[in-house]
Amino acid sequence: xxxxxxxxxxxxxxxxxxxxxxxxxxxxxxxxxxxxxxxxxxxxxxxxxxxxxxxxxxxxxxxxxxxxxxxxxxxxxxxxxxxxxxxxxxxxxxxxxxxxxxxxxxxxxxxxxxxxxxxxxxxxxxxxxxxxxxxxxxxxxxxxxxxxxxxxxxxxxxxxxxxxxxxxxxxxxxxxxxxxxxxxxxxxxxxxxxxxxxxxxxxxxxxxxxxxxxxxxxxxxxxxxxxxxxxxxxxxxxxxxxxxxxxxxxxxxxxxxxxxxxxxxxxxxxxxxxxxxxxxxxxxxxxxxxxxxxxxxxxxxxxx
Amino acid sequence: xxxxxxxxxxxxxxxxxxxxxxxxxxxxxxxxxxxxxxxxxxxxxxxxxxxxxxxxxxxxxxxxxxxxxxxxxxxxxxxxxxxxxxxxxxxxxxxxxxxxxxxxxxxxxxxxxxxxxxxxxxxxxxxxx
Numbered sequence: 001x002x003x004x005x006x007x008x009x010x011x012x013x014x015x016x017x018x019x020x021x022x023x024x025x026x027x028x029x030x031x032x033x034x035x036x037x038x039x040x041x042x043x044x045x046x047x048x049x050x051x052x053x054x055x056x057x058x059x060x061x062x063x064x065x066x067x068x069x070x071x072x073x074x075x076x077x078x079x080x081x082x083x084x085x086x087x088x089x090x091x092x093x094x095x096x097x098x099x100x101x102x103x104x105x106x107x108x109x110x111x112x113x114x115x116x117x118x119x120x121x122x123x124x125x126x127x128x129x130x131x132x133x134x135x136x137x138x139x140x141x142x143x144x145x146x147x148x149x150x151x152x153x154x155x156x157x158x159x160x161x162x163x164x165x166x167x168x169x170x171x172x173x174x175x176x177x178x179x180x181x182x183x184x185x186x187x188x189x190x191x192x193x194x195x196x197x198x199x200x201x202x203x204x205x206x207x208x209x210x211x212x213x214x215x216x217x218x219x220x221x222x223x224x225x226x227x228x229x230x231x232x233x234x235x236x237x238x239x240x241x242x243x244x245x246x247x248x249x250x251x252x253x254x255x256x257x258x259x260x261x262x263x264x265x266x267x268x269x270x271x272x273x274x275x276x277x278x279x280x281x282x283x284x285x286x287x288x289x290x291x292x293x294x295x296x297x298x299x300x301x302x303x304x
Numbered sequence: 305x306x307x308x309x310x311x312x313x314x315x316x317x318x319x320x321x322x323x324x325x326x327x328x329x330x331x332x333x334x335x336x337x338x339x340x341x342x343x344x345x346x347x348x349x350x351x352x353x354x355x356x357x358x359x360x361x362x363x364x365x366x367x368x369x370x371x372x373x374x375x376x377x378x379x380x381x382x383x384x385x386x387x388x389x390x391x392x393x394x395x396x397x398x399x400x401x402x403x404x405x406x407x408x409x410x411x412x413x414x415x416x417x418x419x420x421x422x423x424x425x426x427x428x429x430x431x432x433x
Contacts (some may be wrong), residue, residue, distance in 0.1 A: 013354055013382045020357035028306045091307050092332035093338045105347045112355055116307065116337045 016111075022134055023113055034263055037130035041135035041259055045252040047136035047199040048075070048244045051161030053123065054148025054183075058167040059193035061100035062227035063236075064146055068105045070237035071142055077112045079111040079140040081131055083124050083148045086116040093117075097146060111140065122156030123147040132160055133259055153182045159258050162247035163188040165240060168207070170199035174279065178210035188243050190218055191236060195224040275299050308359040308427040313341045313349045315375050316367035323392060324364040330416040331362075331423055346375045350382045359427040363390040369398040376405050387426040391419065 023107045026033045047235040052060045064080060082097035095114035103253055106112070113131070124147055135143050147157050158164055166187035178184060190211065192203050211219040221239060225232035275281050280302050283290040312328050321342075328338045341352050353361050361379055365372040376388055390402050391410035399409045408422045424430040 013350075016354050017357070017383065020355050029397070086307070087332065090333055090335045092335045092339045093307070094332045095337060098352065099340050099342045103344065106348060106351065108351075112352070114339045114356060124365045200333055208309070260406075 016108075019134070019138055020113070023127070023131045023255045026130045026134065027118070027125070029126070030267055033050045033127070033130060034267060034270075035134050037259060038263055040130075040133045041256060041263075042119075043137045043197055045133075045136055045256050047132075047133055047143050048247070048254065049136075049145065049161045049163075050240060050244060051145045051147065051157040051164035052167060053147040053155070053157055053164060053187075054167035054191075055151065055172070058149070058169055058172075058228045059225075060149075060167050061097040063167055063191065063193055063225065063233075064097075064144055065101045065105075066227045066230055066233045067144075067237050067240070068102070068110070070204050070234065070241075071144070072105060073111060074237075074241055075139055075142040077109040077111075078142045078144060078223045079113075079135045079145065080144045081113050081115055081128055081135075082146040083115045083117055083128060085148045086118050088119070089285055091118075117148055118142065121154065122204070123150040123154030124156050124160070127264060128258055128260060129156075129160055132255070150183070155182065155186050158186050162255075163243045165189045165191055167191045167193050169201070170203045171247070172203060173206070175206050175209070175247070178206040179213070185209050185214065189236070190220055190222045192222065192224045193224050193227050195232065202222065245248070271303065272299060275302060307335060307337045308339045308423075308429060309339060310360045310362055310423060311339050311341060311349075311353050311356055311358040311365065312346060312362045313375075314343045314352070314364045314366065315346075315349070315372045316343075316365070319343070320366060327362065327364075327391060327416065327419055330420055333335075334420045334423070336423060336427075346371075346378045349375050350378045353379055353383060353386060358386065360423060361366065361386060361388045363388060363392075364401075365390050365392040365394050365398075367378075369394070369401060372398075373401060374406070376402065376407065389419075389422055389426060393414075 022036050026036055051062055054060055068078060084097060086093040095116060097114055098112060104257060115125045115128060117125050124145065128145060129195055132143050139266035145157055145161060164187050166183060170192060179205045190207055192200060207222050223232060223236045277288055310331055312324050314324060328340055329339045339356050339358065363372060363375060379386060379388055388406045389408040391414065394409060394411045399411055410419055425432055
């Protein structure tokens with residue numbers, strides 16, 4: 001990585017390519033990925049991170065496209081990490097989030113990276129966290145994470161984002177869906193997109209009732225939008241910008257310490273796997289009495 | 305093994321999606337990560353290829369060959385090491401122009417298996433011919 005702090009913002013392809021290549025290196029995993037992220041963490045966190053999540057087809061990409069001009073006005077430059085699922089059969093993926101983007105707003109001030117989940121289960125990719133930190137260190141003031149289409153519990157984005165918007169549609173579910181654990185407990189703002197579809201009033205009522213039961217002083221607001229023609233989008237952006245303005249610095253510190261801990265965890269796992277592949281991991285003569293505790297003891301003794 | 309990444313873009317204003325969609329699906333099923341960009345200008349194709357750090361660019365060419373040739377030049381100048389292949393309703397004289405720039409070209413009648421083989425070769429997953 002050439003100095004990431006100057007990379008990617010100036011329109012020079014060399015710098016831009018090196019930023020893109022560090023994200024590829026992170027996706028490949030291993031010691032280099034760890035080193036890149038830990039290097040990025042040397043700089044204090046300053047980027048705002050906005051998560052956009054919701055079920056497949058809710059309109060997350062279209063909404064990001066509609067929000068982008070507002071975000072550019074406000075932040076000057078925006079990086080987007082858009083996650084889509086990998087096939088569990090072939091490992092391949094169709095990454096289609098760019099198809100929804102209105103490229104009129106794209107120039108050197110927008111960095112857009114499509115990311116396949118590569119088997120990671122949390123609604124993002126294993127590489128998303130480190131990529132956010134690298135983009136932050138490279139000076140991107142706003143990073144938007146678009147999760148893949150989630151069900152009810154794939155909420156890893158919450159640990160990375162300062163604020164999260166949950167995108168749903170009219171007809172999304174009944175009162176039981178609205179009161180189930182997971183999705184409706186976590187968002188900072190809720191968006192009923194495709195608001196021109198039937199069932200909007202009912203969806204607003206169910207969602208608001210559920211959100212009022214949350215143990216917060218003020219329940220998250222519900223917005224209605226039609227992303228494809230821009231209706232309700234300025235109001236939504238205004239609210240999101242305010243939410244991010246008000247996000248406690250503590251959240252950014254949490255993202256960093258989360259990254260440090262996860263990095264250490266990965267390192268430990270790598271070391272342990274290397275140990276398992278080494279002769280030192282082999283059971284002693286009395287193999288049947290070997291145990292996980294004994295194995296770990298041999299591992300820690302070797303690490304000393 | 306890290307999956308290889310392919311950008312699929314349409315040059316010009318031709319709105320036929322079926323070809324690139326079927327090719328993208330075949331490449332996906334062959335284990336590639338396929339980034340769909342859709343109709344795009346030359347500058348948009350280059351920016352996407354760079355940001356996405358792809359191993360291969362696929363151009364679906366409909367309409368004027370000059371537009372496609374400009375896109376090829378722009379990608380090759382921004383990222384000289386990034387291979388490109390092309391498909392679509394491309395007349396024979398235009399195929400020759402593209403091949404002269406080092407592209408593998410798949411005009412109408414091409415087999416999906418040949419396109420996948422080409423992607424494997426161009427991304428280094430299988431040896432070059």
